[in-house]
Amino acid sequence: MTNWGDCLTTMRTGAPLVQNITNYVSMNIMANTMLAAGASPAMVHANEEAADFAAIAQALTVNIGTLSEPWVQSMVEAATVMNDNAKPWVLDPVATGATTFRSSTAAQLLALKPTIIKGNASEIMALSGATAAGKGVDAVHGVDAAEAHATALAQANTAVVVVTGPVDFITDGQTSYRVSNGDALMPRITALGCSLGGIISAFAATQPPLQAAVAAVTYFGLAGELAAEASTGPGSFQPAFLDALYNITPEIMSECAQVELI
Amino acid sequence: MTNWGDCLTTMRTGAPLVQNITNYVSMNIMANTMLAAGASPAMVHANEEAADFAAIAQALTVNIGTLSEPWVQSMVEAATVMNDNAKPWVLDPVATGATTFRSSTAAQLLALKPTIIKGNASEIMALSGATAAGKGVDAVHGVDAAEAHATALAQANTAVVVVTGPVDFITDGQTSYRVSNGDALMPRITALGCSLGGIISAFAATQPPLQAAVAAVTYFGLAGELAAEASTGPGSFQPAFLDALYNITPEIMSECAQVELI
Amino acid sequence: MTNWGDCLTTMRTGAPLVQNITNYVSMNIMANTMLAAGASPAMVHANEEAADFAAIAQALTVNIGTLSEPWVQSMVEAATVMNDNAKPWVLDPVATGATTFRSSTAAQLLALKPTIIKGNASEIMALSGATAAGKGVDAVHGVDAAEAHATALAQANTAVVVVTGPVDFITDGQTSYRVSNGDALMPRITALGCSLGGIISAFAATQPPLQAAVAAVTYFGLAGELAAEASTGPGSFQPAFLDALYNITPEIMSECAQVELI
16 A cells, blocks of 8 residues: 555655646635645746746646636646646646536546546536536535546546545546545635645646545645644634645654545 | 524525626635635636526626726626526625726626625715715725715615625615624725625525625624634634634524614 | 834825735735735726726835736836836736746836835846746745845846845845844745735835835734744744734834844
C-alpha cells in the first residue's frame, strides 16, 4: 500500500508552480489552500498569456465555474501546451449539465484528454453522458450512482476520475479507491471543491496521477476533519481548514488516511 | 405580527437555488453567507448561460458593484426571465450616482421592475432621482433622509424597498418597518451589504417580498450582533458572522428580532 | 525622525477614497485590509467608468495581477486622470517578467510615471530591466539583490520604489529606508502583497509619497507580527491580521516601528 504521508512530502518538496484557470468565486480560497499546502499557485487566465504561462507551469487546473468565451479559449490553449509537454492538468467540470454552454464546454475540454477529472456525482454523470442535470453547483446524486459512470469515463479517456462526496471514489478505470476522510461541513463552504482541484494539480505535478489524486483527496478530507473539530460553524471552519492544511505532517497523514483499495 | 423565526424556517426548508449576478469583490462572501444560511447559491453571469440558468433558479440577485457591458446584458436577460415566470429578483444598485455608467445602468434595471430594491441611503436617494452622489460605495446620508424617497420609489415601481443603515427601513409603499438589529462593525467588512442582497433573494424565493425582506434584514443584523460579541475586530468578525448565520435558530430569531411596524 | 504613529493618524483622519484596479484574487482581501485600516476602498475598473471614478478618488492603485486588454486601457485612463490632477497612484507590477504580456504592460504603465512602485525583488529587477524572470508571483531573488536596481528605478522615474521581502527596502532615489516589521507567514496568504499596494495608496492620499510608503509598509508588517503571535497557521492569521490593522493605535505603531534610515 502506498505511504500517503510520503506523497505529501513529495508534493511539498517539489513546491510546484501550478497555473489555475478557475472561477472568480474560488480564486482566493484556491490560492490560499495551495499556499497553505506548500504549492506555488498562479491564477493566470488571460488569452494574451495563458499559453505562455503554461510553458513554465508544472501543472494546470481548469475549472469551468464562471465561464466566458475568451476564458474557454485560454483553457484550450493552456491545456494543449500541457499535453504537448506531457505535463498534467486537471479538469473540474463545475455544474456541467446545468446549461448548454457548460455542457458543451465540458465536452470540448474532455476531448483534450485531461490527466485527471474531478467532479461531484452529478457532474461526473452529466460528463459521462448519463441523463443527469445538477441543481446548480450542488450534487443531487450519491457517489454510488456515479461509480460505474466514473469507471467508464476513466477508461474511455485514459484519465483518472475523482467523484467527490461523503465517501470519495477515485479510479483510473482499472484500479479504484474509496476515501472516507472528510466532514459534512465541507459543502457549506463555497469553492472548497474547486480548491481541491488545485490541490490535486499540485500533487499531480510531482507524482503519478492516480496516486496524486488519492493522496490529495485524502489530505484535503483529513484537513476537513481537523477543521471541523476546531470550529463551531462554516465560518470558523475556514481558517481552521487552512491551518490544518499547513500543519498536517506526513506522519499525521499516514496515520489518519482512510483509504480503501477496492 | 409575523413570527420572524417561521420565516427563517420557511427559507431553510425551501433551500432555494438562487442565481446571483454580482460583483467580483462579493462573490465569495455572498456565496458563503447564503450557504451558511441554508440556501443554494449559484454565481452565473455569462451571456451564454445567464438566461438559461434563470429558468431553473428560484430567485435572482442583480448587483451592479463591478459592471461591464456584457454583464449588464446578462442582468437584463436574467431579470426578464424572472419577470416572465413571476419569480422574484432583487436589485442592489451599488454606488449608483457615483458615475454616469452606474446611474444609467441602475435606471435601466429599475425599469425592469425588480421585486425588491436594496441600497444604502445614498444609493436609494440617487435611484429615486434625489440629487445625491455617494462617496464610492459608502453611504454619506442617514437612513432618515432616505425614508420618504424610499416610499415614493416603492410606490412608483410596485416594489419593496430596503434602506440599510444603523436602523434599516423597509417599505412596500404602504406598510413600513424599521429593523434595529445590526452592529457598527458591519460596514467595516467589504461586500457584507452585497451579501445581504443574496440573503434577501433566498428569503424572497420562499415567501412574500415584504415579509422576506424584513425577515432577511433582521436575520442578517442579528447575526452581526452575535458576531460582534464574539470578535475583536473586522477580521474575527467574519468567521463569527458565518457561524452565527449557520447557528441562529428560529427560536433565537423570534426572540431577538428588533422589528418595528411603523 | 518621522513619528510613524502620526502618519497612521493622518491616514485615518483623511479616510481617503481610494480607487483600486486590481486582480480578482486580491479584490476582497484588499478591500477588507483597507476598510480595517480606516480607508474607503472602491474597486472600479470598467472602461465605462474608470476615468470618471478617478476624478473623485483621492488615490489609485494599479495592480496587474490578472490582466486583460480592456483593463489595461482602464488602468492607463485612470492613471492619466490622477497625473492630470496631481493625485498619487501606486503601481504593483505583479509577476512582471513571467510573460511578455505582463512585461509590456508593466513597461507601458511605468512610462506613465507612477508616484510609487511596489514589488518583490524579482518584480523590481524585471521592471528595471535586469534579466530576472520571476517564478510566477513569488519572488526568487533576495531584497539585497534588488536595492541598486530599485534606486536606479526611482531616480529614472522620479518615483518612490518599495521592494518587499523579509526586510523591506524603500527609496526615492536619494533617501532610503529599511523596514524590519513583518512575519514569515505573510507570503503564505494570497494577495497580501497586493493588499499592501492598497494600503500604500491610502497613506499616499494623505501625505508625501516617501513618508507614506514607509509608514504603510511598517504598519502592514507590524500587523503581520501581531497576527502571527495570535495564530496557528495561515488560516487563523487572516482574521488576526485584519483585527490587528483595525486595532493598532498610533502609539503602538510609534513604539513598534522597526524603521532604519540608511
